[in-house]
Amino acid sequence: MRLKPLLRWSLRDLRGWRSTALVFIACLALGVAAVVATQALSGGVRELLRSEAQRLLGADLILSSRRVVPEELLDLARAVPGARLSHTVEVPTLVAAAAPEGSDDTGPSRLALLMAFSGEHPIHGDVVTEPQRPLVGWLTEHDALLAPDLLALLDLEPGDDIVLGGERFEIAGAIVSESDRNDRLLSLGPRVLITRAGLERTPLLGLGSRTFYRHLVGLPEGADGAALAGRLRADMVDTPWVNLETTEGGQRSLAGSLQRGRQFLALIALASLVLGGLGVARATAAWAEPRRREIAAWKALGLRPVEILVQGVLQVLTLALVASLIGAVGGLLLAAPLPGWLEGMLPGLTVSTWRLDAVGFGLVLGIGMALLASLPSLLALHRVPAALVLRADVQPPPLSWPARISLLTVVLGGTWLLQWLQAGEATTAVWQVALVLVAALVLGVAALGLSTLIARWPRRGLPVPLRLAMASLSRSSAGRNGALVALGLGILAVATVTIVQEVLGDQLRQGVPENAPTAFLIDVQPDQREEVLSLLDEHRATEIDEVPVVIGRLQRIGGRSVQQIVDALGAEERGQRWALTREQRLTWRDSLQPDNRIVAGALFEQPEVDEVSVEVEYANDLGIELGDTLVLDVQGRRMSFQVTSLREVDWTSFRINFFLMVEPGVLERAPHSRLIAARLDPGPLQALQDLLPHRLPNVALIQVEDVLRRVADVLGLVAAGVTVMGGFTVAVGLAVLLAVVVAEAGRRRREAALLRALGATRRQRAWATATELGLVGFVASLVGVGFALLLARLVVVELLELGWHWPVLRCVVAIVTATVLSAVVGTWASARGGERPVLEELR
Numbered sequence: 001m002r003l004k005p006l007l008r009w010s011l012r013d014l015r016g017w018r019s020t021a022l023v024f025i026a027c028l029a030l031g032v033a034a035v036v037a038t039q040a041l042s043g044g045v046r047e048l049l050r051s052e053a054q055r056l057l058g059a060d061l062i063l064s065s066r067r068v069v070p071e072e073l074l075d076l077a078r079a080v081p082g083a084r085l086s087h088t089v090e091v092p093t094l095v096a097a098a099a100p101e102g103s104d105d106t107g108p109s110r111l112a113l114l115m116a117f118s119g120e121h122p123i124h125g126d127v128v129t130e131p132q133r134p135l136v137g138w139l140t141e142h143d144a145l146l147a148p149d150l151l152a153l154l155d156l157e158p159g160d161d162i163v164l165g166g167e168r169f170e171i172a173g174a175i176v177s178e179s180d181r182n183d184r185l186l187s188l189g190p191r192v193l194i195t196r197a198g199l200e201r202t203p204l205l206g207l208g209s210r211t212f213y214r215h216l217v218g219l220p221e222g223a224d225g226a227a228l229a230g231r232l233r234a235d236m237v238d239t240p241w242v243n244l245e246t247t248e249g250g251q252r253s254l255a256g257s258l259q260r261g262r263q264f265l266a267l268i269a270l271a272s273l274v275l276g277g278l279g280v281a282r283a284t285a286a287w288a289e290p291r292r293r294e295i296a297a298w299k300a301l302g303l304r305p306v307e308i309l310v311q312g313v314l315q316v317l318t319l320a321l322v323a324s325l326i327g328a329v330g331g332l333l334l335a336a337p338l339p340g341w342l343e344g345m346l347p348g349l350t351v352s353t354w355r356l357d358a359v360g361f362g363l364v365l366g367i368g369m370a371l372l373a374s375l376p377s378l379l380a381l382h383r384v385p386a387a388l389v390l391r392a393d394v395q396p397p398p399l400s401w402p403a404r405i406s407l408l409t410v411v412l413g414g415t416w417l418l419q420w421l422q423a424g425e426a427t428t429a430v431w432q433v434a435l436v437l438v439a440a441l442v443l444g445v446a447a448l449g450l451s452t453l454i455a456r457w458p459r460r461g462l463p464v465p466l467r468l469a470m471a472s473l474s475r476s477s478a479g480r481n482g483a484l485v486a487l488g489l490g491i492l493a494v495a496t497v498t499i500v501q502e503v504l505g506d507q508l509r510q511g512v513p514e515n516a517p518t519a520f521l522i523d524v525q526p527d528q529r530e531e532v533l534s535l536l537d538e539h540r541a542t543e544i545d546e547v548p549v550v551i552g553r554l555q556r557i558g559g560r561s562v563q564q565i566v567d568a569l570g571a572e573e574r575g576q577r578w579a580l581t582r583e584q585r586l587t588w589r590d591s592l593q594p595d596n597r598i599v600a601g602a603l604f605e606q607p608e609v610d611e612v613s614v615e616v617e618y619a620n621d622l623g624i625e626l627g628d629t630l631v632l633d634v635q636g637r638r639m640s641f642q643v644t645s646l647r648e649v650d651w652t653s654f655r656i657n658f659f660l661m662v663e664p665g666v667l668e669r670a671p672h673s674r675l676i677a678a679r680l681d682p683g684p685l686q687a688l689q690d691l692l693p694h695r696l697p698n699v700a701l702i703q704v705e706d707v708l709r710r711v712a713d714v715l716g717l718v719a720a721g722v723t724v725m726g727g728f729t730v731a732v733g734l735a736v737l738l739a740v741v742v743a744e745a746g747r748r749r750r751e752a753a754l755l756r757a758l759g760a761t762r763r764q765r766a767w768a769t770a771t772e773l774g775l776v777g778f779v780a781s782l783v784g785v786g787f788a789l790l791l792a793r794l795v796v797v798e799l800l801e802l803g804w805h806w807p808v809l810r811c812v813v814a815i816v817t818a819t820v821l822s823a824v825v826g827t828w829a830s831a832r833g834g835e836r837p838v839l840e841e842l843r
Contacts, residue, residue: 024283024319028366029327030731031276036331036362040355059086059123059216060225062245063232066551066583069213069242076231082220086119087196090212091204092522092700095146095192096693097154098161098168107163109690110153111702112146114164114192116199123218127193128176141197144169147190148176162192165202166697169194203698210523210700240562241553241583241633273365274415274436277373278486284316284377295384312378316370324366328359365418372414376407412437439492439787440485446783447484454775464764469772484780487818490731491784492791495814499792502807515543516654517677519685520702521692524674528696532676535691539684546676547587547656550667554584555638556631557624565623580622584632587656587675588664595653601626601645604663611663612641615649618659630660635670654704770823777822781815 063069063077077083091114097107121127121135129135129145139145144162151157151174161168175191205211219225229246236242295308332354412433420429451473459467524532529546536544554562562580592603604611614624624630628643641662649657656677680688689701756765789811797804 020283020287021319024280024370025323025326027276027279027283028320028323028370029276029330031273031369032324032327032362032366033330033334035273035365036328036358037335039361040332040335040358044355060219060223060246061217061229061232063215063217063242064245065213065239065242066211067213067241069215070239073232073235073239073242074215076235077215077217077228080219080223080228082223084120084123084218086117086121086123086216086218088115088117088121088214088216089196089199089205090115090214091199092210092702093165093204093697094689094693094700095150095154096163096690097156098163107690108154108686109693110150110190111689111700111706112150112190112192114194114199114204116194116196118196120218121216122178123216125178127178130174130176133173135193139172139193139195139198141195141201142168142170143172143194144198145173145175145193146171147192148174150190150192153190163693164192164194164697165199165204166694167198167201169198240555273369273418274440277369277415280320280370280373281377284374288312288377288381295381299384308381309378312374312381313371316374316378317367320367320370321363323370324363327366328362331362332359361421365421368414368418372411372418375411379407436489439489442787443488443492443783444485446786447488447779450779450783451484454779464760465767465771468764468768469775472768472772473775484776484783487777487780487822488784488787491781491814491818492788495785495788495811496791496795499788499807499810500795502810503792503796503804515679516704517543517545517656518679518704519677519688520656520704521676521678522673522700522702524676524696524699526672526674528699529674532696532699535688535695536676536678536680539680539688541678541680541684541688543679544676545593545656545678546674547589547658548667548672549675550586550634550670550672552584552586552632552634552639553582554580554630555633556629557622558628584660585658586632586634586660586662586667587658588662588667590664592647593655593657595650595655595657597648598645599648601643603645606642606644609642609644610640610666611644613645613647613661614643615657615659616646619643619646634667637670639666641666766827770827773826774819774823776826777819778815780822781818784818785811785814 061077063073074085077085092111093114094109095112095114096109099107117135119136127135144164146154146156146162151171154162156162156171158171158173160171162171163169175193178191199205217228219228225246229244232244236244299305299308335358336354416429416433419433420426454470454473457470459470462470521532524546533544533546556562557565566580592598598613599616601613603613612630614630619625624643626643626646630641630643632639632641647661651657656675685703689703692699692701760768789806793804
């Protein structure tokens with residue numbers, strides 16, 4: 001067997017099936033583009049994490065806590081020769097535009113996250129300001145830097161004054177970006193930056209304030225950071241409230257979050273690639289079917305079956321290489337704007353998506369999927385008998401069941417292997433491939449059922465184009481069913497995400513009960529309680545609710561320490577660590593609110609023990625059972641509480657609720673602050689917020705509407721990225737429909753000739769084709785949107801436990817859009833072949 005003449009022969013033969021080759025390329029290129037875009041983005045992020053770990057963290061390691069970190073731990077870091085330390089304190093507080101000196105007016109205010117620093121800051125990376133100057137030596141205790149969005153909200157500019165904690169500060173400039181700030185999307189407000197000396201001018205560090213201390217440690221080159229981290233962990237046994245972050249740990253944490261996003265995008269890319277493979281299979285079948293007599297002639301002339309198979313493989317490889325190259329370039333262009341969506345998570349850092357490894361990866365997956373998809377048609381050519389030259393009724397021998405099972409195993413195994421390469425985990429690839437196959441199977445069955453229903457629908461009295469379209473759909477067509485599955489799967493992917501986003505957005509905008517609080521006032525000290533209540537009364541507040549808040553930390557649950565429980569957690573359960581090690585907020589009440597319900601035990605009926613009531617889902621997550629003893633460190637004092645009741649809480653009420661509620665009379669003497677919720681109209685609410693920085697500077701007011709708006713913005717950002725990637729899946733579905741139309745070009749020409757002979761006009765034939773293919777899009781979108789509604793409802797109601805409403809308008813728009821696109825694309829493809837004389841077609 002000589003490859004060179006076979007290759008030349010294959011390339012010459014490609015010119016004979018140009019339209020089918022274009023469909024082959026379009027289907028595969030779209031699937032490869034989705035893969036390359038996903039790989040380019042995730043590869044760029046991984047490279048960034050490796051090269052910029054210190055900048056992302058801002059230091060080599062960080063000690064952080066809600067309480068003051070013991071000096072003994074800091075001394076261990078200082079003992080390393082050449083070590084550098086930076087200290088920061090973060091406090092949520094209200095920032096107000098300062099009124100003119102001597103004026104009683106109050107300027108507009110906003111909730112912000114205040115950060116005060118001392119020492120070199122940051123240790124690694126930089127803070128970009130406008131004007132750009134080194135922080136140390138520039139900012140004095142009377143200066144402040146504000147985020148640009150905060151400047152715009154308060155209508156201020158450098159040189160103006162603001163009020164922080166009752167003290168005036170001059171705006172020295174704006175914060176453009178911070179390399180170690182990776183929580184911008186989820187923070188309570190924009191950033192304000194001052195010096196530690198400036199913070200000490202204010203009362204914001206008083207008892208009960210929500211301060212967060214961070215101590216950044218920079219080590220000289222060559223220092224053993226792992227050894228220092230080990231010594232710190234050994235000395236932190238008695239200070240479990242202190243957290244230790246390292247470049248490796250921070251990188252793994254951020255990488256884990258991004259990996260989950262990457263796996264979801266990889267699932268969408270897999271759907272696009274599989275659908276592209278389906279289009280390739282239809283295009284290859286369209287090429288192979290009319291070549292059977294030609295193949296039989298080759299065999300009769302002495303060409304061996306293996307040479308015919310090699311020729312087909314060479315043609316597939318050629319087209320697959322061209323399609324994969326086009327898709328790779330398209331994928332890089334698609335990935336180019338994606339890093340902009342990561343700016344909030346990785347500020348000041350650039351993610352490069354121009355990656356040759358992503359291109360190579362796309363080429364491998366594209367060629368591999370093309371070979372897998374073309375394998376059934378190529379093997380069918382291999383089985384064409386030479387006798388077909390003499391007798392048209394001779395058929396190839398059917399595949400035996402073992403051969404069919406082997407072929408199916410090869411296709412599924414190859415798909416799993418390609419997805420393993422893409423997702424990076426064998427187990428993840430298994431469930432992703434299984435999920436796509438199950439969705440395709442369910443969509444196929446549902447689409448077949450709806451197609452059967454259309455075929456049996458009474459046609460008397462219907463317009464002629466509609467009757468012709470329904471008659472065409474009543475005929476069995478594996479290709480058309482494949483197009484239904486492909487288009488339905490694409491619509492399913494996009495519709496699920498957009499429906500979830502819309503329902504959640506509406507829940508955030510409209511799901512707040514009518515009598516729910518509109519504001520929460522935090523860090524209210526006991527001696528400020530009466531004044532705050534008086535202010536609320538002056539501003540016509542209603543539905544006022546107040547509770548004391550005491551900070552504690554879990555030490556033991558039952559007979560095991562928290563550290564033992566954390567050490568025993570598996571890799572998949574590490575997410576529970578935060579609930580065990582974080583600071584716990586405790587409160588007490590004389591009775592339950594209406595949104596709480598006891599589901600086990602009884603509330604505070606055992607006077608011989610100190611009792612605690614635990615929220616039931618929180619108890620399930622931590623393994624807390626009725627009768628267990630919880631030991632907590634409350635302000636340095638170990639206290640024991642017995643779990644005597646479990647509560648079910650309606651969190652959608654937006655009222656004040658806690659996971660842990662102790663019985664009254666136990667913690668009253670502990671240092672505590674008060675949390676107050678109230679409902680105010682928008683005007684008085686803003687007036688109260690503007691007044692607090694001047695009257696009660698330590699009290700922070702959180703507007704519920706602002707928080708909901710931030711969450712909605714994050715949801716919109718995520719949904720936009722997923723919708724762009726999912727749009728590729730819909731495009732591939734339309735390309736598969738195009739492949740089906742091309743594959744059925746011969747049949748359609750013969751039908752058109754018969755209709756012309758019977759007197760059908762060009763307009764009637766065009767409307768019949770558009771109606772038929774529009775019905776394909778209608779059925780596909782109806783099934784895809786239907787299953788998208790089921791999945792979205794499962795996510796919203798079962799997983800998120802939120803309310804549900806039916807997004808009728810979005811569903812109607814999706815169905816109409818898919819129907820029109822299918823009709824337009826299919827009709828255009830059908831008209832491409834032109835019309836031949838009727839007699840020539842009928843003969």
